[in-house]
Amino acid sequence: MIEFVIAVFFLLITPGPGVLTTAGIGAAYGFRAGFGFLVGLCLGGFITMMVVVSGLAAVVFSVPWLRGALLIASVAYLLYLALRIALAGSRIGFAPARQPLGFRNGLALQFVNPKAYVVATTLFSGFAFLPQAPGWEITVKVVVFHAIWVPVHLIWLLVGVRLRQLDLRPASQRAINIAMALSMVIVVAVALLAQT
Template identity: 75%
Template structure:
């Protein structure tokens, strides 16, 4: 179980589309504005995990043409997002918006987020600690996962909100943008490796 908790922590602490967008909402609109988006991410993550645990994701991804379309759509979106982040000027990687992304956006993001499937597959197919009680193990993994997932996303939201209050130099902002973009491209690499 300790190995599972360590794996969850390291899989979640690395920036992916969900945490980067959460930080962006915090940076653009503040901490309170991001709660609905994080709630959508949470429900979307739960549904994604259930799709993986039930085997539905495996059935969908077993259709080669559908799997290819979904993979390219996800990769294209993530590359686009990485380019937008890397090329952002004085903003911290996010284009200005009229209103924060809400619950539906958070929910939808998890379905096209390849990292969500990679994480769920890794955590639920590996790290068996209750082999004689698979249902109890799934429930325990869900509880442990969310005990880490929720605080990690709230920390990213708070970090974004803190960036909003800072007056960073142009150079520092560019370094942050490039770091965020590289992180997203690493997610793309993970998605491509997982698809092979």
């Protein structure tokens, strides 16, 4: 069980699309918008876990053309989120963000977030501590996971909000938004390289 907790902690503190988007939304739009996104992200993450635990993800990913289509959708959506963050609060750009990314975007992100599937597969296929009661083991893992997941993501949201509250010059705020977006693009590139 201790190994599971350590694995959850280190898998969650490493920046992925969910964490980076959460911090970016906090920096670009503030706490309220970021919290709505975070609630969607949490629910989407739970559903993704259940898709992995049930075996449905393995079935879907075993179909090569479907796996490729989902990868393209994932990359496109993550790049869309990065663009929205990069353009938030900026008057420069061809499509400035008018509305913050909220609950629906958080929910949708987890379905196309490659890290969500990798983390769920790693945590639920390994670290067996109740082999005689797999249902209880899954329940305990979900509770422990979320007991760590929620505070970690709230901290990242608050870091983003704090950046926003610094009342930086527009050029500095734009630079932070772009840096957050570029970080997401790097994560997408790493995920793509891992697929090859």
